[in-house]
Amino acid sequence: MGTLDAEIYDSIARSPSPLLDKTMPVLTHAADHSKLWMAIAAGLAVSGRPSLQRGAARGIVSLAATSLVTNQAAKRIRRRPRPSTGLIPVPRRGRRQPTSNSLPSGHSASAAAFAVGVAAESPPAGLVLGALAGLVGLSRVATGAHYPGDVVAGLGIGAAIATVGTRVVPPITRPSLSLADPTTVDAEPRPDGAGLVVVVNPASGDGRGRRVLDAIRDALPAAEVVVLDENDDIASVFADVAARASIIGVAGGDGTVACAAGAAIHADLPLAVFPAGTFNHFARDIGCGTVEATVDAVASGSVIKVDAVWLNDSRLILNTASIGAYPHFVRIRERLRHRISRPLATATAIFRVIRKEANVRIEVEGQVLDVSLFLIGNSIYQPTGFLPTRRLRLDDGLLDVRILETGHRWATLRLLGSLAGGRLERSRLYHEMQVPEFRFTTVDGPVAVSHDGEVEDSFTDAHFRVDYRRLKVYSPTRSPRF
Template sequence: MPRSLPTPLRTLNDGLTDLDRRLFDAVAESPSPLLDLTMRPLSSAADHSKLWVLIAAGLESSGSLSMRRGAIRGLATLAVTSLVVNQGFKRVYPRNRPLSDGVPLSRLRRQPTSNSFPSGHSASAAAFAIGVGLENRNAGYLLAGLAGAVGLSRVATGAHFPGDVLAGFAVGAGVAIAGARMIPPVDDSRILIPGPTTEQLDPNPDGAGLVVVLNPASGDGTGARVADELRASLPAAEIVELDADDDIDSIAADAAARADFLGVAGGDGTVATVARYAIGADKPLAVFPGGTFNHFARDIGAATVAATVKSIQDGRVARVDAVWLNDDKLLLNTASIGAYPEFVRARTRYQRRRIERPTATMHAILKVLRNSAPVNVRIEGRPTTVSFFFLGNSVYGAPSFLPGRRSRLDDGVLDVRYLEDGHRNATTRLLSSWISGRIRNSKVYRELQAPVVTIESDEPFRVAHDGEAGELYTRARFRVAYRELRVFGKSML
């Protein structure tokens, strides 16, 4: 019968097989005293996983929680991998062991009788090393080197082709990764936050007892639309509309004194002002998104008027954190020093000239880039020069100098991130560390999370907060008021 014509797949298989044999000959027949001395004992030590069981016992007795978890995960991953290799792959893909004629006698071992593909020793080594490394990174690095040496020993002693070893590593790694998806490793650095604090009030279908302080000019006229929606949805609610000359503090204080529930519609600055009086009266606050960005309203699940109305009608209240600046100014979202306050002030000046917000924003950015200067401060007593400083109420997204959104508003910490000035090639170093995902190791970028943060300086510095340009300080002490504010909404808790 004529031999079938070669196909691209057969050609590839033949080429890989030939390469595999050549690599085997190069390693197994290498006249190396070091290989002669170490490979046979190492390969024997890994028989029946004796080496890994012994190491696991050492990790278990180390006293480190992560090492103990690593020992258990490593052995469990090894056991599953052995089952997959011996009862699966070796039965599906039979392959003869390599001929060991050229292997030095000092390394040669009695050949196993099972199929050669894949290497069970290599699969177990990779499974154990990666399993341990998922729980303790440093131990994983050390064991990865040992696992690689075990794989090499299987070739050097004539037990496997290099392809068998690589396939074994792949199987062991795959089982370890699959195990991590099924049972995620413990993150010892993760902050464990108590469950949300909620309360259930009586249903309130028409908004009885609700007094809403509303700024009709906020959000470029959004406030007026919110007023119309509120009158239609909550007819029993009282709406107090602010005029340009009104004293919002006195109006908010009066509303809090006579209301059962306090409401506010406006930008984040207006919301923070009214929230102060809601805290003082210990009354739930209903936040209606009437500003431009509505950061706080979105994060408590009140992104629309309808969402807040539904929470009031259902009587659903949650407690969230607030932040006090020097114990007299309330913040709900963020504060910053350095370039950002100057940006806010410049944008406000441009908008007062009746320039549209997007255009005003662009002009402000260009002005700040040209003229802003770093600020010399002491953060928790540590002298530094900052070009950008961000402080958030609760943790904002992943590490970055451009923070994302909050996933919680009740974790009890301040999220501080800043850029230090004065480093050589600071911009290049910052961008490279950001792109590579190693920004926390950058010398330019700093961060900390704490319930209290104090910033001091010999010269006054401006603190912007919740979208407002803010005031000048020589000492700014930020303190979290843990779950002090009661809000209507399905908050991101």
């Protein structure tokens, strides 16, 4: 194999090619220190397409992990000197010949890791980058830096590490469901915001609500703005707004948005969501991740219908509901964040939750489950597993139910093994289903149910159902985003 490797290298070195002389040194220099992939990642990040942005992030993480493994481990396994550059035409030689171990090629490993990482989220972009990664590998041989075998080994290492990453953190993919086209609503364009009444929570998002307030007044001068006071009853405020508005607007966190959505449904009015909270999950998933996006939707009259979820026909849920560890975490964090910074409060809450298990026993379809994680989402979340982050559609008519059991022998070790091997979905301790309604009954008395980032009342019997395409919302796009 070594002889064949050397013969292939000699054949490439001896082949006269003005094209290789001009392109290969430039390409291999661009890939030094991963400059090429960093520049491409920056371009993908500002593309505005979620799949490309996710691909950029995954590609960079895969590249970083591959670089660490290649330089600190793989290059130490077997010493191999660099090939002689005597046969390489002078114009084609690299500017500076490396002196580190030749096996494997670090440039090739990084190239493959980035390309495969991007391909996991966006296959078309990954196809183009895969070809570019192959050319980078060729440039390492053509400029005399590596033998072909070094390049093949590097490509294999990079691709393998990126693939393992997709098993640990699954990529976001389109659900294999045939869904009806989005339901659009005829709405009058309102470029100045006439008829819009916006309720602003100035304290949301650690003060972001105040900045959003000024932006709304500048962009929509005819809109009425109502600023919430800490003593206001939010439900009463939105009921009053619904009685006189043509459009209900809200600028606040997900809890405030959920309250506004309830008023919009009861009054059969469209809802305009201006992101002013900490995470803005609902606003982001309907395409209103910025104030400008919502303003454009109101100005153009772009309205669609999305699902809402009812808990016991009384509590409206726009994002998720959960029991077990998460409500316990929220209570601790909210109690501490008024005394210490939010990051420190979050870290402290996580530590306390880990120390004190918050398992809950519930009965589902006649079966008793001891669960530590129970999550219900409005529409299907991506990716699968422990880290649901976003929804591609909010109008599929389904609940996304995820349950993690812990009441079994060696449950923690089994779950860690499944997670490390990328086989969580096949674990008998993890359940994931998509259904139009779901019910559970608690075994040991009432439990707190957290929804849309707020810890609300406790329940012994909880019934969740989808209200299919019931809520009208302003969205800058009338088609599914990916």
